[in-house]
Amino acid sequence: MKKVFITLSITALLGALAFGLFLYSGLFDVSATTPHSALTKWLMTSTMHASVERQGKSIEVPDLNENSLMLEGINDFEAMCVNCHGAPDKKPGPMGLGLNPLAPDLHKSAQHHTPGELFWVIKHGIKMTGMPAWGMSHDDKSLWPVVALLTALPDLNAETYAALRRQGEGMGHHAENDVKRNHAHESVEMQHSTEQSKSTHEHNDHEH
Numbered sequence: 001m002k003k004v005f006i007t008l009s010i011t012a013l014l015g016a017l018a019f020g021l022f023l024y025s026g027l028f029d030v031s032a033t034t035p036h037s038a039l040t041k042w043l044m045t046s047t048m049h050a051s052v053e054r055q056g057k058s059i060e061v062p063d064l065n066e067n068s069l070m071l072e073g074i075n076d077f078e079a080m081c082v083n084c085h086g087a088p089d090k091k092p093g094p095m096g097l098g099l100n101p102l103a104p105d106l107h108k109s110a111q112h113h114t115p116g117e118l119f120w121v122i123k124h125g126i127k128m129t130g131m132p133a134w135g136m137s138h139d140d141k142s143l144w145p146v147v148a149l150l151t152a153l154p155d156l157n158a159e160t161y162a163a164l165r166r167q168g169e170g171m172g173h174h175a176e177n178d179v180k181r182n183h184a185h186e187s188v189e190m191q192h193s194t195e196q197s198k199s200t201h202e203h204n205d206h207e208h
Contacts, residue, residue: 032100041101048126055124056117064115064148071168072175073145077153078165079174080134080146081106089158099130111154118147142173 022028036044064070078087084096084103096103110118122143125133134143156164169175 032098034100036101044101044128048129052113052117052121052126055120056114059116059119061115061119062144064144064151066148068171069145069148070152071164072172073147073149074161074164074168075172076142076146076174077149084130088153088156088161101129103130106150107153107156110150115147115151118150119143122146138173145172 035041082090083093084099085106086092086096088107091097092103113121119140121131123133123135123138123140125131125135
């Protein structure tokens with residue numbers, strides 16, 4: 001029995017030593033351009049789903065059926081989520097395309113989570129995925145509209161999503177930023193139009 005214990009101890013020590021040498025050798029590729037192995041992906045996914053399911057059960061979900069709540073959430077979804085997750089018929093932005101693992105397509109995956117689970121993920125984030133904890137900068141009340149939008153997202157296509165964007169203009173926690181972006185875009189177009197008009201006028205004067 002003593003020999004077995006010694007053998008197991010030596011084996012464990014050698015294993016720990018080998019693991020330590022591997023960690024400090026630099027052989028493990030930490031680049032985001034290299035996909036995770038199948039085992040790593042399975043471990044991360046299984047652990048994440050089990051944790052989110054457990055945590056989501058304790059969340060008290062408010063009434064999310066009010067249309068105004070979903071309209072408030074669509075600007076916040078655009079500001080907080082689209083760059084990484086994309087939207088109906090809209091690909092993720094440059095940051096989202098560079099994540100490893102890639103952020104899930106919420107148009108498809110949101111239907112597999114309860115509202116409580118969605119809220120918990122948005123508020124607390126997910127380690128080692130690039131998913132931020134929005135609860136660090138937003139209170140609970142400003143996060144539920146995003147959840148309301150996510151519960152409806154699987155049923156939206158590009159046309160209905162765009163229609164909601166128009167209806168929700170000026171609503172939600174990030175509405176002010178959305179309005180500023182629109183005004184900035186309009187200002188650039190107006191400036192460009194003015195410059196074109198001025199150039200045409202000067203050209204006509206030159207011809208005369």
